[in-house]
Amino acid sequence: MKLSARNQLPGKVKHIDTGMVTAEVVIALDGGGEITSVITKKAVENLGLTVGKKVYAVVKSTEVMVAVD
Amino acid sequence: MKLSARNQLPGKVKHIDTGMVTAEVVIALDGGGEITSVITKKAVENLGLTVGKKVYAVVKSTEVMVAVD
Amino acid sequence: MKLSARNQLPGKVKHIDTGMVTAEVVIALDGGGEITSVITKKAVENLGLTVGKKVYAVVKSTEVMVAVD
Amino acid sequence: MKLSARNQLPGKVKHIDTGMVTAEVVIALDGGGEITSVITKKAVENLGLTVGKKVYAVVKSTEVMVAVD
Amino acid sequence: MKLSARNQLPGKVKHIDTGMVTAEVVIALDGGGEITSVITKKAVENLGLTVGKKVYAVVKSTEVMVAVD
Amino acid sequence: MKLSARNQLPGKVKHIDTGMVTAEVVIALDGGGEITSVITKKAVENLGLTVGKKVYAVVKSTEVMVAVD
Numbered sequence: 001m002k003l004s005a006r007n008q009l010p011g012k013v014k015h016i017d018t019g020m021v022t023a024e025v026v027i028a029l030d031g032g033g034e035i036t037s038v039i040t041k042k043a044v045e046n047l048g049l050t051v052g053k054k055v056y057a058v059v060k061s062t063e064v065m066v067a068v069d
Numbered sequence: 070m071k072l073s074a075r076n077q078l079p080g081k082v083k084h085i086d087t088g089m090v091t092a093e094v095v096i097a098l099d100g101g102g103e104i105t106s107v108i109t110k111k112a113v114e115n116l117g118l119t120v121g122k123k124v125y126a127v128v129k130s131t132e133v134m135v136a137v138d
Numbered sequence: 139m140k141l142s143a144r145n146q147l148p149g150k151v152k153h154i155d156t157g158m159v160t161a162e163v164v165i166a167l168d169g170g171g172e173i174t175s176v177i178t179k180k181a182v183e184n185l186g187l188t189v190g191k192k193v194y195a196v197v198k199s200t201e202v203m204v205a206v207d
Numbered sequence: 208m209k210l211s212a213r214n215q216l217p218g219k220v221k222h223i224d225t226g227m228v229t230a231e232v233v234i235a236l237d238g239g240g241e242i243t244s245v246i247t248k249k250a251v252e253n254l255g256l257t258v259g260k261k262v263y264a265v266v267k268s269t270e271v272m273v274a275v276d
Numbered sequence: 277m278k279l280s281a282r283n284q285l286p287g288k289v290k291h292i293d294t295g296m297v298t299a300e301v302v303i304a305l306d307g308g309g310e311i312t313s314v315i316t317k318k319a320v321e322n323l324g325l326t327v328g329k330k331v332y333a334v335v336k337s338t339e340v341m342v343a344v345d
Numbered sequence: 346m347k348l349s350a351r352n353q354l355p356g357k358v359k360h361i362d363t364g365m366v367t368a369e370v371v372i373a374l375d376g377g378g379e380i381t382s383v384i385t386k387k388a389v390e391n392l393g394l395t396v397g398k399k400v401y402a403v404v405k406s407t408e409v410m411v412a413v414d
Contacts, residue, residue: 001139003196004181004273006105008136019365020226021245024385025135031100036075037133038366038385040199040231040245043142047137056136058141061178062269062407063132064106066094066349067077067125068116070346072403073342073388088158089295090314093178107159107178109300109314109406112349127348130385131200131338135142144243146274157296162316163273169238174213175271176297176316185275194274200338201270202244204232204280205215205263206254208277210334211319211411227364228383247337247369247383250280265279268316269407282381284412301411307376312351313409323413332412339408340382342370343353343401344392 007059009035013051016044025049027057076128078104082120085113094118096126145197147173151189154182163187165195214266216242220258223251232256234264283335285311289327292320301325303333352404354380358396361389370394372402 014034015026023044025037035057049055083103084095092113094106104126118124152172153164161182163175173195187193221241222233230251232244242264256262290310291302299320301313311333325331359379360371368389370382380402394400 001141001194001274001276002185003139003141004177004185005134006178006181006184009102009104017366019367021224021229021231022226022366024130024366024387027135029100031098031102033078033100035078035128035133036130036385037135038130038200039135039142040144040243042231043135043144046144047135047140047142049135049137053137056139058134058136059104059128059132060270060272061093061105061107062176063128063405064104065074065127065405066096066106066108066112066116066118067127067346068122069346070343070345070348070401071392072346072348073384073392075385075388075391086159088160090293090298090300091159091295093159093180105178107407108349109312109351111300112351115351116347116349125346129339129341131383132198134198136139138139143272147240147242155297157298160297162268162297162318165273167238169236169240171216171238173216173266173271174268174316175273176268177273181273185273187273191275196272196274197242197266197270199231199243199245201266201336202242203212203265203336204234204244204246204250204254204256205265205277206256206260207277208279208332208412208414209323210277210279211315211323213316213319213322228362228367228369229364245338246280247282247381249369250282253282254278254280263277267408267410269314281410285378285380300406303411305376307374307378309354309376311354311404311409312406313411314406315411319411323411325411329413334410334412335380335404335408337369337381337383339404340380341350341403342372342382342384342388342392342394343403344394344398
């Protein structure tokens with residue numbers, strides 16, 4: 001499947017915190033730094049996410065803001 | 070200003086494409102790779118964005134999806 | 139690629155309206171009804187979207203609201 | 208109330224999973240297929256959502272991605 | 277129609293800037309201050325938005341960030 | 346830090362409801378009315394949010410819908 005979302009950053013799952021409905025997934029990016037994702041607990045199960053697994057952090061462009069110091 | 074959005078990736082503006090209402094800003098991340106943002110044309114002007122400027126790509130965690138191969 | 143976004147509705151592209159930065163893509167869902175997407179013009183080009191092409195409308199669960207009459 | 212969000216798909220609540228802050232609402236679409244929504248627990252209460260209730264899944268166009276096989 | 281989105285702030289349309297696909301709608305809030313919305317040009321037409329019209333700015337809670345000085 | 350998000354409404358934290366992963370933060374706006382935010386529990390901790398604290402509700406323009414009666 002090829003997706004319109006233009007931001008697909010490769011990394012590895014570093015940490016998963018699971019709640020009742022949602023889960024927080026911290027991804028260590030291959031390029032350095034981390035990105036945090038909040039998805040449903042069921043999505044974590046569907047994808048079989050575990051610490052160390054290779055993943056992509058995917059973000060639609062309209063969801064990305066820009067900041068300057 | 071300190072923001073709740075937990076993803077703030079440093080980089081430099083690589084390219085700006087300006088439309089009538091929105092603009093597409095491509096950011097070369099310091100860690101490698103690129104991230105594309107769509108913000109309003111007025112936000113580009115307010116921030117004084119130009120190619121080469123140091124910026125952060127900022128994303129709320131609930132906007133980040135996870136994908137696996 | 140398998141994605142955490144749990145809403146992936148099959149359909150066909152019915153109409154594309156292209157602006158300078160963004161494009162509006164109307165998808166006729168296989169189950170009936172339509173769904174409208176706004177993505178970047180470049181994403182339309184990257185995916186090779188044309189009228190009649192089979193696609194999926196993909197939505198992250200946290201972006202779906204519920205309404206009652 | 209008439210809303211700018213152009214995607215308003217009719218269906219019935221199939222399942223509700225309630226957490227401490229958020230809840231996951233699965234909607235069986237009238238046209239077939241399902242759509243999953245994550246909203247606050249309080250919104251579930253405010254709308255009086257229960258299994259079987261007629262609802263609309265509402266999505267802003269800028270939140271809809273497109274995928275191809 | 278009653279909507280799960282818990283933020284519905286009353287105001288009046290102050291300005292509309294129309295592009296090819298999207299439009300920027302600036303709303304003067306009844307409580308003071310402004311809020312800017314980017315919706316599709318067709319949504320502006322569907323709602324019959326004009327300067328001075330009474331409207332609500334509607335935002336899903338998961339889209340609201342918090343900042344501190 | 347200066348942010349592209351054009352909606353930054355001042356207020357005070359009125360209530361915080363904390364779940365396992367997310368938290369709901371209700372902000373009493375200085376201009377009157379309330380706005381509800383769902384952010385991660387860790388963001389609440391990082392910002393040191395407590396009832397009464399002065400904050401801004403921050404929303405990207407593409408996340409704001411418009412409704413009419």
